[in-house]
Amino acid sequence: MLNGIAGRIDRTRTAVARATLLPLLVRAGIGLAFLAAMLVAWPATLVVSRYVVLLAVAAVYPAFAPRGRGVTLTVLAVVGGWIVDTTWYDARIALWRLLVIATMLYAGHSLAALAAVLPYDALVNPDVISSWLVRAGVVILGSAVLTVVALGLTAELAGGAFVLATLVGLAAAVGVTLLLARLLRRP
Amino acid sequence: MTVSEAPHLRAAVPPNEVAAEEGWAPPVWVPTRALGRTVLLTGLLLVLGVALGRVDLVLLAAPFAIGAAVGLRRMPRSAPELRIDADEDHIVEGGEVEASVTVTNPDVINYDLVVVRTRTSPWLRLEDADRPFAISVTPDGWTAVELPGTAVRWGRHAVGPAAARVAACGGLLACRPVVVPARGVRVYPETEPFAATEAMPAAAGLVGNHRSRRPGEGGELAGVRPFAPGDRLRRIDWRVSLRTRDLHVASTLSDRDAEVLLLLDVLGEAGASGGVKGKASVLDTTVRAAAAIAEHYLQRGDRVSLAEYGSTARRLRPATGRRQYLTVLEWLLDVRADTTDREPHEHVFGAHNVSSDALVVVLTPLVDPRAADMLAGLVQTGRYTVAVDTLPEGAAPPQRSEWTPLATRLWRMERENVLGRLREHGVPVVTWAGAGSLDLVLRDVARLASAPRGR
Numbered sequence: 001m002l003n004g005i006a007g008r009i010d011r012t013r014t015a016v017a018r019a020t021l022l023p024l025l026v027r028a029g030i031g032l033a034f035l036a037a038m039l040v041a042w043p044a045t046l047v048v049s050r051y052v053v054l055l056a057v058a059a060v061y062p063a064f065a066p067r068g069r070g071v072t073l074t075v076l077a078v079v080g081g082w083i084v085d086t087t088w089y090d091a092r093i094a095l096w097r098l099l100v101i102a103t104m105l106y107a108g109h110s111l112a113a114l115a116a117v118l119p120y121d122a123l124v125n126p127d128v129i130s131s132w133l134v135r136a137g138v139v140i141l142g143s144a145v146l147t148v149v150a151l152g153l154t155a156e157l158a159g160g161a162f163v164l165a166t167l168v169g170l171a172a173a174v175g176v177t178l179l180l181a182r183l184l185r186r187p
Numbered sequence: 188m189t190v191s192e193a194p195h196l197r198a199a200v201p202p203n204e205v206a207a208e209e210g211w212a213p214p215v216w217v218p219t220r221a222l223g224r225t226v227l228l229t230g231l232l233l234v235l236g237v238a239l240g241r242v243d244l245v246l247l248a249a250p251f252a253i254g255a256a257v258g259l260r261r262m263p264r265s266a267p268e269l270r271i272d273a274d275e276d277h278i279v280e281g282g283e284v285e286a287s288v289t290v291t292n293p294d295v296i297n298y299d300l301v302v303v304r305t306r307t308s309p310w311l312r313l314e315d316a317d318r319p320f321a322i323s324v325t326p327d328g329w330t331a332v333e334l335p336g337t338a339v340r341w342g343r344h345a346v347g348p349a350a351a352r353v354a355a356c357g358g359l360l361a362c363r364p365v366v367v368p369a370r371g372v373r374v375y376p377e378t379e380p381f382a383a384t385e386a387m388p389a390a391a392g393l394v395g396n397h398r399s400r401r402p403g404e405g406g407e408l409a410g411v412r413p414f415a416p417g418d419r420l421r422r423i424d425w426r427v428s429l430r431t432r433d434l435h436v437a438s439t440l441s442d443r444d445a446e447v448l449l450l451l452d453v454l455g456e457a458g459a460s461g462g463v464k465g466k467a468s469v470l471d472t473t474v475r476a477a478a479a480i481a482e483h484y485l486q487r488g489d490r491v492s493l494a495e496y497g498s499t500a501r502r503l504r505p506a507t508g509r510r511q512y513l514t515v516l517e518w519l520l521d522v523r524a525d526t527t528d529r530e531p532h533e534h535v536f537g538a539h540n541v542s543s544d545a546l547v548v549v550l551t552p553l554v555d556p557r558a559a560d561m562l563a564g565l566v567q568t569g570r571y572t573v574a575v576d577t578l579p580e581g582a583a584p585p586q587r588s589e590w591t592p593l594a595t596r597l598w599r600m601e602r603e604n605v606l607g608r609l610r611e612h613g614v615p616v617v618t619w620a621g622a623g624s625l626d627l628v629l630r631d632v633a634r635l636a637s638a639p640r641g642r
Contacts, residue, residue, distance in 0.1 A: 018318075072224045079232065079247065086243070093243050106250035109228075113221035113358030117300055124321040128300055131323060135299075135357055139257055143250040154242045173233030173245075180226050180255050 018121040022129055026118060030111045031063035034074050037104035040097050042081035043089045055081075062108065066115035075105055095151055102147060103140050110136040215363055216263050222359040225255045258357035261296045267324070267353050267362060268293060271305075271370045272331075273346045278338050278374050281463040284311055286334040286346045286372070290353075292324040299323055300354040303332055308344035310462065311372065312336045339462030341376035341474055343520050345369035375516050377463055378479040411435050446490045446505050446542050449477050452551035452558045453497040456524035458579040469552045472577040474519045476550055476619045481515045493518055496551070496561060497525035505542075546571045548625070552578040553616075559605050566614050573625060574609065574616040 038059040039047055047055070055077075062071040082101060085091045114132050118124065229251045236244030268291040274284050288305055292298050303320045307313050313336035320332045338344065347369035353362040411427050414434035427435040451473050460468040467475070481491045485507060492505035493515060503518045541547060547570050551558045565572045583595045606616050617624055 020318075022321075067220065069220075071220075072227060075224070075228055076231075079235075079244070082247070083235075083239075083244075086241075098243050098246060102247050102250055105247065106254060109221070109224065109251065110254065110357065113219065113354075114300065116220065117302065117352065117354040117358060117361060118321055119302060119319045122302060122319040122321040123315055125323065128321050128323045131297075132299060132357075135257070136254070139250055139254040143246070143253050146249050146253075147246045150242060150246055169237035170234065173230065173237050176233060176252060177226060177230030180229055180252065180259075 015120060020121055020123060022124040022126070023115065023118050023120045023122055026111055026115050026129065027063040027066065027120075030066060030108050030115060031060040033104045033108035033111065034059040034062060034078070037078045037101050037108065038074075038081065040100045040104070041078045041085065043085040043091065045089070046081075062112050063115075066112040071109065071112045075109065078105060093151075095148065098151070099144055099147055102143060106140055106143070107136060110139075216355070216360045217363065219354070219359060219361045222255070225251045225359065229255070254357060255359065258359045261356075263294050263296050263355050263360065263362070265293050267291065267298065267301065267351055267365055269303075269349060269351045269365050269367045271347045271349050271367055273370045273372045278372065280338055280341045280374050280377050282338055282374075284313065284336050284338050284372060284374075286311075286313060286336070286370075287331045288320075288334065288347075288349045288351075289329055289331040290322065290324050290351055291329040292326055294355075295326050296355055297323065297326055298353050298355055299357060301330070302352045302354075303349060304351075305334065305347060305349040306369075307334075307346050308342075308372075310340040310342060310374070311338055311344050311346065313346070338372065338374040339464075340460060340471070341374050341520065343371050343373055346372055373517070373520055376475045376478045376519060378475060378482055408437060408439055410438055412438050446492065446545040447480070447484045448505075448541060448545045448547045449480060449491065449493045450547060450549040450551075451477060451493065451495050451522060452549065452553075452555070452577075453495050453499075453522060453525045454555040454558060455552065457552055457554060458582045467579055469554075469577050469579065469582075470522060470524060472579065472619055473550045474522055476575060476577065476624075478516060478519055480548060480625070482512055485509070485512045485515070491515065492545075495522065495525075496549075496558065498527050498529035499525065541565065541568075541570055543569065546573070546629075548573050548575060550575045550577050550619075552576070552582075553602060553605060553609075554578065556605075559609060562609060562614050563612055566612055572614055573629065574614050575624070576606075576616055576618045 035056060038055045039052075042055060046052070058074055058077050062068075062074050078101065086093055110132070114129075229248045232244050232248035232251075236242065236248065270289045270291070271286070272289065273286040278284055286307075288303050290298075290301050290303060301322050301324055303322065305313075305316050307316045313334040316334050316336070322330045322332065324330045334346070348366055350364045350366045352364045354360070355362070411424050412435065414423065414428075414436050418436045422436040422438075424435050424437045453470070453473075456468055456470050458466060458468040460466070460471050477493065481493070484491050488507055490505040490507045491511060493503040495501045501518070501521070503515065506514070547565055549558075549562055549565070549572060551562070551574060553559060553574070553576060562572060562574055584591065584598075586592075609616055
């Protein structure tokens with residue numbers, strides 16, 4: 001037991017001594033992005049209470065384990081907080097909050113994908129990080145434009161939901177998911 | 188009339204076995220957890236958005252869907268290629284080594300991240316070789332990771348194996364690691380300057396660089412003596428013949444070449460090697476001294492051969508010249524401590540395998556009793572033998588208990604005893620100290636050689 005703890009401490013010390021700057025910055029970016037998304041998504045009353053510690057822990061965890069399932073769970077926690085805030089607490093769907101959440105979630109997800117394949121002690125060519133960030137930025141910009149346009153449209157076309165539209169929407173959702181999964185099996 | 192069938196012929200060259208050469212399955216692109224996450228989140232958010240009638244949830248899924256579509260618009264088709272380049276030049280220990288690992292991208296997509304890892308021999312101090320390198324490679328391009336450094340010890344050292352793991356399509360796909368085998372770098376020993384001015388004890392052929400002690404055809408004047416039947420007419424010294432009214436010939440000493448056999452005791456390694464600037468272990472001293480002695484005698488035109496005293500019993504045939512010197516250096520790179528328990532082949536070092544005129548220089552730490560026996564045996568069969576003590580100063584076994592220092596002292600005394608007995612048997616034992624180490628003993632051996640042989 002004691003040996004195990006001592007070994008772990010030794011390993012941590014070696015890891016800290018060997019770590020290089022850019023992988024650390026990438027991991028810090030993951031933590032910050034998810035933390036921002038978490039704080040914006042959850043209801044303000046919870047964010048200012050002591051439960052914020054739990055939220056912060058859940059947000060920062062992927063920075064330490066970007067290879068695990070923690071990233072998915074954190075994203076789901078953010079989405080859950082957003083749904084709770086807009087239904088239970090009946091908050092208004094503000095454009096800036098939606099933009100920040102979508103941007104930060106994708107940034108955190110993309111940086112976690114990078115950190116998952118980037119060893120913490122690697123000597124990183126800065127071009128790798130910059131081109132990665134540029135690519136993520138283009139995706140974020142595209143979806144931000146889409147968000148602004150779509151929210152504007154829905155505000156004008158607002159009306160009651162009906163069953164047929166829901167069914168068509170469900171089919172479209174399943175179709176998009178299957179299409180993404182099938183992209184892989186292309187020859 | 189019968190038509191004879193054409194004989195069945197087959198190609199003389201072996202078939203191309205590319206697959207067998209590779210030795211592993213071709214790498215496959217596999218989806219990463221990030222792709223699984225993308226598909227799961229997109230699907231879940233879209234379904235939730237539609238089920239709850241919420242556009243905002245669909246918009247939260249939008250970046251994930253767009254990112255996946257942008258990333259996967261082109262799929263990788265081939266595996267990355269990896270190559271290790273290392274210096275082919277003659278590197279001497281302490282010298283600079285240039286090595287590099289090149290990743291080539293034969294594909295149509297960009298390699299967003301390539302993580303290259305290399306292992307190198309501890310005797311090659313390559314800059315940051317123990318760290319992974321993260322680079323990107325453009326389509327149809329290549330990127331090289333330079334690994335400059337120094338070689339700190341002689342030998343064949345490996346750069347590699349190297350492995351590369353590639354992430355493409357924005358980290359949604361990753362390639363299984365591509366591994367290339369190690370590449371050897373030859374690092375030659377730094378020879379300590381060595382010069383022996385003493386003549387060789389005996390020589391084998393009738394031509395060579397050494398002035399022998401026997402009269403014969405040669406360049407060195409030995410004296411003038413009366414003509415005898417069989418003398419060549421052009422050797423007649425006319426001035427002396429006219430003065431003495433009798434035919435006299437000038438006699439010369441014959442020029443001889445000599446064979447030097449360097450016998451390397453590899454039965455054990457002692458002392459820790461500290462590389463070129465640090466402490467020398469037994470094998471370090473053995474190899475550097477052997478290179479220096481061989482260089483010296485080869486430059487003088489003698490024939491030098493080498494042999495290992497150990498279970499492998501490697502030998503290098505006697506030859507002369509610069510070519511042989513390079514062969515000797517190459518041969519020395521493969522000197523390893525013999526760790527097996529097998530007995531050395533006694534017959535390999537038997538009297539019939541060592542030329543009777545050869546000067547045998549045995550480089551030995553005299554730790555193994557078998558080496559002392561071998562030395563005594565060589566002397567008994569009348570070979571001109573010199574032993575060079577290669578045990579480093581202060582070499583001692585690791586401290587295991589309070590009795591270790593005492594045991595070490597006892598062992599040292601026993602070793603001194605062995606050395607004394609060897610000297611009594613007529614084996615000169617000298618400690619290697621570079622230039623002039625062997626002068627004194629070679630003079631003694633030469634004097635021994637001039638005495639009548641046999642017992």
